[in-house]
Amino acid sequence: MPVQVKRLLIAFAVFIALFLVARHFLRPATFGEYGHYRGAALKENEDRPIKYVNMNETCITCHDSIAAVRDSSVHKSINCQTCHGPGYKHVDDPQKTNIVKEHAREFCGRCHSKNPARAKVIKQIDMNEHNKEDECISCHNSHNPVLW
Amino acid sequence: MVKENKDFSRREFFKKTGVIAGGVLFASLLSPLKAAQSTEKSKSDDTWYGIGLDIEKCIGCASCARACKAENDVPKEPFFFRSWVEQYTITNSGEVKVQSPNGGIDGYKQPVPESEIFKTFFVPKMCNHCSKSPCTQVCPVGATFVSPDGVVLVDPNYCVGCRYCVQACPYGCRYIKPDLGTVDKCTLCYHRLKKGMDPACMMVCPTGARLYGNLRDPKSEMVKFIKNHTVGALKPNLNTGSKLYYNALSQEVH
Structure with missing residues (x-):
C-alpha cells in the first residue's frame, strides 16, 4: 500500500474515532429511542399542566342546580368553560374572583x-x-x- | 491479442466490489448509527391521530382560539396562534376576502354589504399534523418530530430557534415564542390526550365543529366523519400528508 494512502487512512481513523467520542458525550440519553429526536421530549410534552378541567368531575359537583338549568336549554351542549374560562384555579380554591363571569x-x-x-x-x-x-x-x- | 491486465483481473474486481458492498451493509447495521436514519413507521395497530373540522358547523366564535391561548400559554398579543378562525367572503364578482382580526378573538366586522355576498363561511385553522410534515424534515437538530401516534411535537429544550420550520410549514402554524426564542405550535393538547381528555379547543367548541380520533380504528368517530362527509385537506398538491380533514371545504380556501 502506498505511504500516502496509509497516512490518509490513519487520518480518517482518527477523525472517525474523535467523532464517535464527541457523539457519545454530546448526544442526549434518550435520543433515537423512537426516531430522530429525544425520546424524553414525548414525556415532557405530556407533563404540561392541564387548565381546562373535566366539567363532569368538577363544575357540576358543586353547581348542580345551574347544570340542571343548562341541561334543559338550547345551551346544553356548551361546556361551562366555553364562557367561564379555564377552571383549574377555581377548582383548587373556589373564589368568585378566579373564574370568568362575563x-x-x-x-x-x-x-x-x-x-x-x-x-x-x-x-x-x-x-x-x-x-x-x-x-x-x-x-x-x-x-x-x-x-x- | 489483448494484453491481460494481471493487476486488475475480473475476479479481483468482483472480490473488491463484494467487500465494499458488504462493508457498507455491515456499517449500516451498526446500532449507534441507526438513530440518524431511522425511518421506522409505528406499528399499524397503534393510534394514528387525525382531526376533523366541520366548516358547516363553525360559527366563528373563536372560543377555540381563546381556549388554546389559555391552555397552552400562547402570548396574548396578536399574531401568535396555535389555533385561529378565518372568515372567507366571496363576493358576487368572484373576489375572495379573508379576515381574521386577532385570530377571530376580536369578532368580525363584515366590510361587504350583504347584497354583494355570494357566500361566506368560517374556516377554523390549526396544525395539520401532517404525516409527511415538511416542518419536521427541515429541522437541523431533531427538535421537532412526528410522535409515534402521529402528533407533530416540538422539543423546546432542544430547539435552537433557527426558524427553518416556521418557513417550511405551508399552513403558517408555527411561531417563535418571544420569551424563549424557541418554536411553538399546536400539540393537539398532547398533555390532555395522554390523560384521556379532549384538546382544549374541542372541549369548548359550542357547536361540536371539531373532532379528532384514531384514523386506524374503523369504528372511531373520526373515520365515520371522513366516510359520511365530503372532506378535503388544505393544499393537497404539496403532498404533506395532512391529517386535518375539513367538511365542506371550498376551492377558495388556502
Missing part, C-alpha cells in the same frame, strides 16, 4: 351577533339595534337563554 354584550355577541356566515340555527341579533342600552343578561338567563 356581562358585556360583546361577549354574547361572539356567537349571537348577526353574521351571514353563521348557521341559521344560531339565534342572531343586530348588536347595534337590539336593545343596545341593556346588558343581555338583564333580559336573558345565559344558562337557559329564554327571557327570565
Whole structure:
C-alpha cells in the first residue's frame, strides 16, 4: 500500500474515532429511542399542566342546580368553560374572583351577533339595534337563554 | 491479442466490489448509527391521530382560539396562534376576502354589504399534523418530530430557534415564542390526550365543529366523519400528508 494512502487512512481513523467520542458525550440519553429526536421530549410534552378541567368531575359537583338549568336549554351542549374560562384555579380554591363571569354584550355577541356566515340555527341579533342600552343578561338567563 | 491486465483481473474486481458492498451493509447495521436514519413507521395497530373540522358547523366564535391561548400559554398579543378562525367572503364578482382580526378573538366586522355576498363561511385553522410534515424534515437538530401516534411535537429544550420550520410549514402554524426564542405550535393538547381528555379547543367548541380520533380504528368517530362527509385537506398538491380533514371545504380556501 502506498505511504500516502496509509497516512490518509490513519487520518480518517482518527477523525472517525474523535467523532464517535464527541457523539457519545454530546448526544442526549434518550435520543433515537423512537426516531430522530429525544425520546424524553414525548414525556415532557405530556407533563404540561392541564387548565381546562373535566366539567363532569368538577363544575357540576358543586353547581348542580345551574347544570340542571343548562341541561334543559338550547345551551346544553356548551361546556361551562366555553364562557367561564379555564377552571383549574377555581377548582383548587373556589373564589368568585378566579373564574370568568362575563356581562358585556360583546361577549354574547361572539356567537349571537348577526353574521351571514353563521348557521341559521344560531339565534342572531343586530348588536347595534337590539336593545343596545341593556346588558343581555338583564333580559336573558345565559344558562337557559329564554327571557327570565 | 489483448494484453491481460494481471493487476486488475475480473475476479479481483468482483472480490473488491463484494467487500465494499458488504462493508457498507455491515456499517449500516451498526446500532449507534441507526438513530440518524431511522425511518421506522409505528406499528399499524397503534393510534394514528387525525382531526376533523366541520366548516358547516363553525360559527366563528373563536372560543377555540381563546381556549388554546389559555391552555397552552400562547402570548396574548396578536399574531401568535396555535389555533385561529378565518372568515372567507366571496363576493358576487368572484373576489375572495379573508379576515381574521386577532385570530377571530376580536369578532368580525363584515366590510361587504350583504347584497354583494355570494357566500361566506368560517374556516377554523390549526396544525395539520401532517404525516409527511415538511416542518419536521427541515429541522437541523431533531427538535421537532412526528410522535409515534402521529402528533407533530416540538422539543423546546432542544430547539435552537433557527426558524427553518416556521418557513417550511405551508399552513403558517408555527411561531417563535418571544420569551424563549424557541418554536411553538399546536400539540393537539398532547398533555390532555395522554390523560384521556379532549384538546382544549374541542372541549369548548359550542357547536361540536371539531373532532379528532384514531384514523386506524374503523369504528372511531373520526373515520365515520371522513366516510359520511365530503372532506378535503388544505393544499393537497404539496403532498404533506395532512391529517386535518375539513367538511365542506371550498376551492377558495388556502
